Amino acid sequence: MSKLDSSEVPLKAVVSQQPSSGLGKLAGFTIVIFLVVGAVWLVHRRQAAAAAATPKAGGRGGMGGPVPVMAGKVEQKDVPIYLDGIGTVQAFNTVTVSSQVGGQLIKVAFTEGQDVKAGDLLAQIDPVPYQATLDQVTAKRDQDAATLANARLDLKRYADLLATDGTTEQTYDTQKALVAELEATVKADEAAMASAQVNLNYTSIHSPIDGRVGIRLIDAGNIVQTSGASNSLVVLTQLRPIYIVFTLPETVLSQLHPGSGETNFPVLAVSRDGTNVLATGQLAVIDNQIDTTTGTIKLKAMFANEHLHLWPGEFVNVRLLLTTRTNSLVVPASVVQRGPDGAYAFVIQEEGTNQTVAMQPVTVAQIDNGEALIEDGLQPGQPVVVDGQYKLQEGSRVNITWAKAAADAAGAAPKKEHHRKKPADAKAADSQTPAPAQP
Numbered sequence: 001m002s003k004l005d006s007s008e009v010p011l012k013a014v015v016s017q018q019p020s021s022g023l024g025k026l027a028g029f030t031i032v033i034f035l036v037v038g039a040v041w042l043v044h045r046r047q048a049a050a051a052a053a054t055p056k057a058g059g060r061g062g063m064g065g066p067v068p069v070m071a072g073k074v075e076q077k078d079v080p081i082y083l084d085g086i087g088t089v090q091a092f093n094t095v096t097v098s099s100q101v102g103g104q105l106i107k108v109a110f111t112e113g114q115d116v117k118a119g120d121l122l123a124q125i126d127p128v129p130y131q132a133t134l135d136q137v138t139a140k141r142d143q144d145a146a147t148l149a150n151a152r153l154d155l156k157r158y159a160d161l162l163a164t165d166g167t168t169e170q171t172y173d174t175q176k177a178l179v180a181e182l183e184a185t186v187k188a189d190e191a192a193m194a195s196a197q198v199n200l201n202y203t204s205i206h207s208p209i210d211g212r213v214g215i216r217l218i219d220a221g222n223i224v225q226t227s228g229a230s231n232s233l234v235v236l237t238q239l240r241p242i243y244i245v246f247t248l249p250e251t252v253l254s255q256l257h258p259g260s261g262e263t264n265f266p267v268l269a270v271s272r273d274g275t276n277v278l279a280t281g282q283l284a285v286i287d288n289q290i291d292t293t294t295g296t297i298k299l300k301a302m303f304a305n306e307h308l309h310l311w312p313g314e315f316v317n318v319r320l321l322l323t324t325r326t327n328s329l330v331v332p333a334s335v336v337q338r339g340p341d342g343a344y345a346f347v348i349q350e351e352g353t354n355q356t357v358a359m360q361p362v363t364v365a366q367i368d369n370g371e372a373l374i375e376d377g378l379q380p381g382q383p384v385v386v387d388g389q390y391k392l393q394e395g396s397r398v399n400i401t402w403a404k405a406a407a408d409a410a411g412a413a414p415k416k417e418h419h420r421k422k423p424a425d426a427k428a429a430d431s432q433t434p435a436p437a438q439p
Contacts, residue, residue, distance in 0.1 A: 087246025
């Protein structure tokens with residue numbers, strides 16, 4: 001009996017241990033599943049929270065919150081129409097002052113960069129050789145003139161003798177021919193005197209025009225030649241008035257009406273960065289032919305240039321005022337957006353208590369100085385989106401801030417004032433001033 005009891009004990013123990021081992025494995029597996037599910041749920045919850053925190057553009061059905069945008073209204077005003085080109089400033093007149101006679105340059109009478117008037121002395125060539133030549137031909141003329149006077153007296157005597165048959169006809173004719181010969185000699189002497197006087201005058205070199213002298217090309221003491229580079233003294237340019245030569249595409253030629261001869265078009269000379277208007281002038285010349293290699297037409301405008309804002313050789317931007325369109329529709333350039341179907345603008349519409357936007361196709365005539373000239377697609381006073389379009393689509397709900405109101409508020413905002421530093425006694429006085437009583 002005792003053997004049976006002792007043999008049954010291990011069997012019961014084994015039977016009782018097998019179920020407990022299976023339950024442990026099942027419990028561990030269940031815990032792992034719960035941990036994985038919990039982790040997945042936590043990640044999904046965080047993603048949903050992040051997505052909810054990100055602002056969404058409102059859709060056509062009003063899904064999502066309104067998009068904040070800056071709005072403005074279509075304005076109606078006069079708009080100038082310009083033709084833009086690039087030009088080069090040219091002096092009204094340019095003269096390379098040279099010597100017409102050779103000799104030593106004994107005087108330079110100008111200062112580099114000086115403004116001169118027509119007739120002002122610029123330089124002096126040594127006049128002594130030319131004065132000597134003039135004196136020589138003058139003496140020769142006087143000698144021949146005296147001989148001519150004596151021959152004329154003889155001719156008169158021969159004429160009296162011929163009347164009384166005191167001489168022959170041949171003698172009279174010979175004397176008459178001699179007088180004619182001497183008269184021609186005197187005329188040749190007078191021509192030589194005039195030539196010598198001209199050369200003497202050329203030793204004094206004067207300014208032919210009003211203008212400004214440049215850097216001198218030769219110094220006093222050098223020998224000036226009548227040909228070659230050594231006879232050039234200085235370049236003189238006339239700066240008032242002044243020209244700008246510029247080009248425009250040949251397609252604009254019909255708009256300028258060259259056949260009528262009218263060139264009454266204002267022209268603006270603008271700095272290369274486009275920020276400053278240097279001068280205002282008038283179109284002077286339309287060239288008589290088109291450049292076939294570039295397809296452009298050359299034009300010339302004249303400017304008074306009173307303040308010398310234009311300088312020869314300078315490159316400038318040129319704007320020719322073609323016409324002014326009255327009562328035209330304009331919007332800020334940022335209103336115009338580009339899409340696959342062309343230009344469009346977001347137009348603000350009222351839908352009940354909501355404000356939404358619609359994509360409105362527009363035709364743009366020009367964009368200039370931050371403004372777009374609208375040919376078609378918008379109406380005067382129509383509200384449009386000026387800024388914030390990158391979050392918008394057709395039918396998006398918007399929360400608008402008017403651009404003009406924002407600009408006025410920015411202008412009315414208090415600015416930081418820069419006060420002068422107070423002296424020490426003023427600071428002490430301020431420190432002793434009692435503070436105002438608090439309510």
